[in-house]
Amino acid sequence: MAQQPTLKHSRQRDAILAFLKTRKDHPTADTVYKEIRTTMPNISLGTVYRNLSLLSDRGEIIRLSCDGKVDRFDADTHPHYHFICKQCGCVKDISLPYSEQIDQLANETFDGSITGHTLCFEGYCSDCIS
Numbered sequence: 001m002a003q004q005p006t007l008k009h010s011r012q013r014d015a016i017l018a019f020l021k022t023r024k025d026h027p028t029a030d031t032v033y034k035e036i037r038t039t040m041p042n043i044s045l046g047t048v049y050r051n052l053s054l055l056s057d058r059g060e061i062i063r064l065s066c067d068g069k070v071d072r073f074d075a076d077t078h079p080h081y082h083f084i085c086k087q088c089g090c091v092k093d094i095s096l097p098y099s100e101q102i103d104q105l106a107n108e109t110f111d112g113s114i115t116g117h118t119l120c121f122e123g124y125c126s127d128c129i130s
Helices: 011-021 029-036 045-057 100-109
Strands: 062-064 072-074 081-085 091-094 120-123
Touching (some): 011 029
Parallel strands (some): 081 120
Antiparallel strands (some): 062 072, 081 091
């Protein structure tokens, strides 16, 4: 795999990544923007989107597109699964071991090369079923 080019240092990108590392709720770009603006009032929404895309493309964060609605972002880049609530839309990590066997099974039936998978479970969170 080719080494990624070195990026020019960016305080905005550092702040976005640091913020995401404090969160387990997989915030949207709008949530990231609103939080970062509290300490960097001149940051634009476009800058937040560009940096989230860059961080995702570089593998420093994960972009989740599980529900077909708004993207969510996760600083935990180890392979893991997610749950999305069909009622309130919350996104949570699932404590389930990542299965490389799924990749192997998919490779047996696919004319190409499977290198990994993402999986989002859906249903209702404990807050919505109470």
